[in-house]
Amino acid sequence: MSTHTIRVTVNGTEHEAEVPARLTLADFLRERLDLTATHLGCEHGVCGACTILLDGETARSCIMLAAQADGSEITTLEGVVAEDEDLHPVQQAFWDRHGLQCGFCTPGIIMSTLELLREHPEPTREQIDDALGGHLCRCTGYVKIVEAVEQAAGELRRSRA
Amino acid sequence: MSAGDGRPFGAPLKRKEDPRLLRGRGKYISDIKLHGMLHAAVVRSPHPHAEIRGIDTAVLLADPRCMAVLTAADFEDMPELVCIDAEETTLPFLQPALARDKVRYVGEPVAVIVAEDRYDAEDLMTLLEVDYAPLPAVVDPERALEPDAPILHFQSNLTDTLHYSDGDAAGALASAPHVLRERFATQRYAGMPMETRGVIAAYEERSGFTLYSSTQVPNGVKTNLQTALGLPENGIRVIAPDLGGGFGVKLQIYPEEILLCRIAQRVKRPVKWIEDRWEHFVSTTHGREQFHDVEVGYDDEGRILAIRDDCVTNTGAYLQSLTMVEPFIGVCMLTGPYHLENFEATAKVVMTNKTPMNPFRGVGHVQAAFTMERIIDSVAADLGLDPVQVRLRNMIQPEQLPLNRKFGNVLAGTIVYDSGDYPTCLKKAAALAGHADFADEQEQARAEGRYIGMGIGCFVEETGLGPYESGTVRVEPSGKVTVLTGACSSGQGHATTLAQIAADELSVDMDDIQVLHGDTDLVRFGVGTYASRTAAVGGTAVRQAAGKAKDRAAFIAGQLLEVDPVDLELRDGAFTVAGSPGASVSLADVASAVAPGSPLPEAVADYGLEATDVFHPKTNTFAYGVHVATVEVDIETGVVKHLRHVVVNDSGRVINPLILEGQVQGGVALGVGGALLEEILYDDDGQPRNPNFMDYLVPGVENVSPEIVVEHMEIPTPLNPDGIKGGGEGGAVGAPAAIANAVANAIRPARIAATPLFPARVHEAIVAAGLGATVEGTKS
Numbered sequence: 001m002s003t004h005t006i007r008v009t010v011n012g013t014e015h016e017a018e019v020p021a022r023l024t025l026a027d028f029l030r031e032r033l034d035l036t037a038t039h040l041g042c043e044h045g046v047c048g049a050c051t052i053l054l055d056g057e058t059a060r061s062c063i064m065l066a067a068q069a070d071g072s073e074i075t076t077l078e079g080v081v082a083e084d085e086d087l088h089p090v091q092q093a094f095w096d097r098h099g100l101q102c103g104f105c106t107p108g109i110i111m112s113t114l115e116l117l118r119e120h121p122e123p124t125r126e127q128i129d130d131a132l133g134g135h136l137c138r139c140t141g142y143v144k145i146v147e148a149v150e151q152a153a154g155e156l157r158r159s160r161a
Numbered sequence: 162m163s164a165g166d167g168r169p170f171g172a173p174l175k176r177k178e179d180p181r182l183l184r185g186r187g188k189y190i191s192d193i194k195l196h197g198m199l200h201a202a203v204v205r206s207p208h209p210h211a212e213i214r215g216i217d218t219a220v221l222l223a224d225p226r227c228m229a230v231l232t233a234a235d236f237e238d239m240p241e242l243v244c245i246d247a248e249e250t251t252l253p254f255l256q257p258a259l260a261r262d263k264v265r266y267v268g269e270p271v272a273v274i275v276a277e278d279r280y281d282a283e284d285l286m287t288l289l290e291v292d293y294a295p296l297p298a299v300v301d302p303e304r305a306l307e308p309d310a311p312i313l314h315f316q317s318n319l320t321d322t323l324h325y326s327d328g329d330a331a332g333a334l335a336s337a338p339h340v341l342r343e344r345f346a347t348q349r350y351a352g353m354p355m356e357t358r359g360v361i362a363a364y365e366e367r368s369g370f371t372l373y374s375s376t377q378v379p380n381g382v383k384t385n386l387q388t389a390l391g392l393p394e395n396g397i398r399v400i401a402p403d404l405g406g407g408f409g410v411k412l413q414i415y416p417e418e419i420l421l422c423r424i425a426q427r428v429k430r431p432v433k434w435i436e437d438r439w440e441h442f443v444s445t446t447h448g449r450e451q452f453h454d455v456e457v458g459y460d461d462e463g464r465i466l467a468i469r470d471d472c473v474t475n476t477g478a479y480l481q482s483l484t485m486v487e488p489f490i491g492v493c494m495l496t497g498p499y500h501l502e503n504f505e506a507t508a509k510v511v512m513t514n515k516t517p518m519n520p521f522r523g524v525g526h527v528q529a530a531f532t533m534e535r536i537i538d539s540v541a542a543d544l545g546l547d548p549v550q551v552r553l554r555n556m557i558q559p560e561q562l563p564l565n566r567k568f569g570n571v572l573a574g575t576i577v578y579d580s581g582d583y584p585t586c587l588k589k590a591a592a593l594a595g596h597a598d599f600a601d602e603q604e605q606a607r608a609e610g611r612y613i614g615m616g617i618g619c620f621v622e623e624t625g626l627g628p629y630e631s632g633t634v635r636v637e638p639s640g641k642v643t644v645l646t647g648a649c650s651s652g653q654g655h656a657t658t659l660a661q662i663a664a665d666e667l668s669v670d671m672d673d674i675q676v677l678h679g680d681t682d683l684v685r686f687g688v689g690t691y692a693s694r695t696a697a698v699g700g701t702a703v704r705q706a707a708g709k710a711k712d713r714a715a716f717i718a719g720q721l722l723e724v725d726p727v728d729l730e731l732r733d734g735a736f737t738v739a740g741s742p743g744a745s746v747s748l749a750d751v752a753s754a755v756a757p758g759s760p761l762p763e764a765v766a767d768y769g770l771e772a773t774d775v776f777h778p779k780t781n782t783f784a785y786g787v788h789v790a791t792v793e794v795d796i797e798t799g800v801v802k803h804l805r806h807v808v809v810n811d812s813g814r815v816i817n818p819l820i821l822e823g824q825v826q827g828g829v830a831l832g833v834g835g836a837l838l839e840e841i842l843y844d845d846d847g848q849p850r851n852p853n854f855m856d857y858l859v860p861g862v863e864n865v866s867p868e869i870v871v872e873h874m875e876i877p878t879p880l881n882p883d884g885i886k887g888g889g890e891g892g893a894v895g896a897p898a899a900i901a902n903a904v905a906n907a908i909r910p911a912r913i914a915a916t917p918l919f920p921a922r923v924h925e926a927i928v929a930a931g932l933g934a935t936v937e938g939t940k941s
Contacts, residue, residue, distance in 0.1 A: 022280065036192035037185020039405070041355040042438040046854035049355060077185035091183040095175055098823045102652025103182030104189065104355040104405030125867070132862040136854065138355050138406050139652050141830030141892075142862040143869050144823060 006070040011079025028066035037077035048135035051108035077107040089155040099148030101139030170665035173819035190359035190375040195431040202282035204272040206264035209298035209514035209847025217290040231273040240389035244480040251321040256479035258416040265478035268443025298847035302475040302511035328503035333467035337458025346915035347528040349450035350839040352521035356405020357441040362421035363431035369396040378689030385414040401679035407651030409521030413482035442852030446519035450475040463551035467503035481519035490525025493568040498583035499555040514847040523893040530620040534898035590809040594789035614907025618788040618898030624887030625697030625782035632702030635771040640749030647687015648699035666707035693887030701881040702776040709772030720762040784886040786810035788895035792903040799924030811874040812888030828892015836900035
């Protein structure tokens with residue numbers, strides 16, 4: 001099986017690695033870099049738990065090969081705030097609003113929320129549904145997730161003002 | 162924040178576990194790596210029913226990537242999965258850990274292959290040569306009972322028939338002014354947590370087995386593994402890490418837990434197996450598939466006089482740990498909050514070539530509520546009566562409680578409703594939903610060509626199941642408090658709610674309490690989390706353990722302060738003497754005074770400040786609730802939109818309203834899936850048709866109403882000191898009934914007797930009722 005040398009920047013750190021052609025980006029992040037916040041719920045690109053930011057855009061790392069990410073800048077949930085920093089307003093909003101239960105889908109949802117609020121600082125309900133539409137959560141019923149996204153939008157607007 | 166009196170019990174506190182999860186520092190089974198760990202893949206039957214004529218491992222073993230393979234030939238004495246609620250009459254169709262001479266469903270484990278890496282292990286599966294001779298399969302439970310049907314095991318496909326009878330149903334039906342006959346069907350669907358199952362097994366001669374498993378019941382898995390592997394109590398430790406949801410499908414031992422132990426011992430290295438989503442669809446238990454053929458006698462006022470119910474449960478290919486719960490609850494909880502004099506039922510439990518069923522969130526109650534609530538609405542519609550009034554006429558009154566409902570089973574004992582006020586709950590929910598004004602709203606919508614409907618779903622639910630739960634509360638010399646529980650969270654927030662109970666009892670800060678669970682070396686005796694039991698049973702154990710620790714602390718504080726303990730008051734983490742505010746000793750000082758290393762205070766006999774309680778509830782609690790759903794049906798396509806959902810719930814006293822609201826809302830979403838979207842489909846030959854998230858639709862944000870209003874009645878149960886009934890499942894129980902009734906109301910007089918209400922099914926009902934045609938006619 002062929003291997004590829006890839007260079008990626010993950011959460012600000014550069015990595016060079018030799019990867020088999022078939023290694024998924026999710027497995028690269030989880031198994032090689034021990035960045036286990038990125039979760040695998042379906043491995044066929046539906047549930048959204050594996051969502052990361054690839055060059056700033058959300059991407060499903062379970063249906064992408066590590067080799068395809070060569071040259072990219074990747075952000076996972078671990079890279080949203082440093083370990084010793086306060087929670088990011090999006091994380092804080094999910095905590096305040098009880099926007100998570102088991103926490104398994106949460107990392108992907110937070111990554112999509114970050115993208116949503118960057119693109120739409122004052123998201124409509126439709127835009128929120130659109131951003132969350134690529135995620136499955138079996139625990140919450142989504143009500144409190146939507147509330148969390150709305151709270152985070154407000155916080156971020158205030159902090160920019 | 163607090164309930165208003167400054168006490169943590171009852172306060173909507175944010176969860177202690179969340180910052181860790183929000184930073185991506187959860188530790189789920191797939192995140193765990195052990196030194197030298199290998200990876201397993203499970204070879205599963207591609208056939209729904211086949212003889213295994215032989216398994217050839219030669220080619221597989223010749224591949225250098227293959228570290229080990231395990232087949233039935235490796236077991237002299239094949240362990241079987243247990244069924245703990247079988248009746249004496251139940252035929253023992255138990256599942257072997259690996260298929261021996263026959264496979265009975267697609268997904269049944271046939272072999273385990275171990276390699277250095279998961280990719281290799283999956284590649285190697287194609288090298289195992291299994292010689293299958295396919296047999297005719299049966300997937301329909303009625304077909305399975307015909308004399309010429311393929312037999313899965315021996316003798317018959319009928320593992321058991323349960324009989325229940327009270328009063329004179331035949332007589333009452335014969336003389337009833339009106340009789341309704343209908344078949345109500347609930348489909349096969351599943352808990353479907355976002356995290357699949359996973360197991361890591363390690364073996365060391367010094368300490369025996371360590372098994373990590375994504376299980377809701379670590380102590381139960383341990384006990385079952387002891388039996389399966391012939392081990393003493395100290396030969397195995399089971400650890401449940403963070404769970405990415407459970408919903409019941411992680412509440413029993415599975416073959417992989419046995420198999421991974423066996424193979425790890427053989428290769429002398431830890432072995433990990435993580436289920437993929439296809440495997441989850443075919444190998445993790447399903448639930449619900451149940452049919453109720455009912456005859457209902459009622460009078461002109463809508464009073465139900467008699468019910469006869471012939472119930473069939475399609476339980477799949479093997480008995481599982483709690484197979485009999487689905488049929489038992491489905492029939493015995495049928496009448497929910499209603500009074501009924503004459504009842505007769507049989508519940509057949511049938512084996513077919515489908516994945517086995519076992520309880521998941523709301524087991525049996527979902528089908529019972531759907532059936533009964535459709536009955537009530539059908540009666541109301543037939544008589545032209547208000548469905549709220551018909552319900553009130555049939556409801557058990559508060560003064561009739563406690564009420565013995567006479568039936569029971571081997572695990573749960575006899576059903577005795579404990580406390581509550583069903584009519585008030587219904588009235589509150591109807592008012593909150595605006596039920597009285599809805600008819601006008603509906604008429605106006607219909608004039609605009611919009612088909613909206615409102616439906617009610619009442620239920621009573623067996624919660625707070627025994628047999629026991631353990632709690633240990635330890636005050637450390639630093640004053641920090643450690644709580645150990647046998648309960649095991651799969652996302653419910655035990656680290657917060659159980660800390661709230663301990664904080665309440667010990668008057669310490671929430672931040673000073675840590676709740677630990679999910680490790681059988683840490684918690685020797687425990688049961689686990691399912692059946693809405695942790696708050697009521699586990700919470701009581703923590704309350705009582707904390708109480709014992711407090712009593713002991715007071716005794717020691719009395720010695721230290723040279724006062725009678727009865728004069729002491731514990732507040733803000735310190736004992737003070739009533740009437741002399743200067744005299745005080747902190748909990749930390751008390752714990753330090755009995756820490757080993759220095760002499761004990763006078764009259765104190767033992768070191769340590771710790772207490773354990775094992776709470777055995779006398780019987781179950783019974784939570785209840787009323788759901789009112791509002792929907793809109795697209796008359797042309799049959800698509801149902803879930804517009805609004807109101808729940809009034811009595812879970813007894815509430816520990817944390819924020820968490821309970823989340824539990825109910827999440828349950829409603831699962832109920833939306835069951836009512837509208839989810840069904841595990843098989844073709845007639847027994848092949849699964851939709852084992853993936855593209856074809857099996859778990860509700861997304863667009864499917865669930867953004868407005869799920871939850872209110873609580875807090876009528877305490879007398880069965881535990883905090884009066885807690887339990888609230889993990891009610892959301893899932895009442896929602897399908899309410900939504901189905903709302904759809905029926907929107908497109909009346911169309912017949913709605915089965916879920917899921919896929920657009921095609923709704924459309925068919927619309928056409929059959931002549932509704933669609935009317936609209937077409939109006940338009941053209």
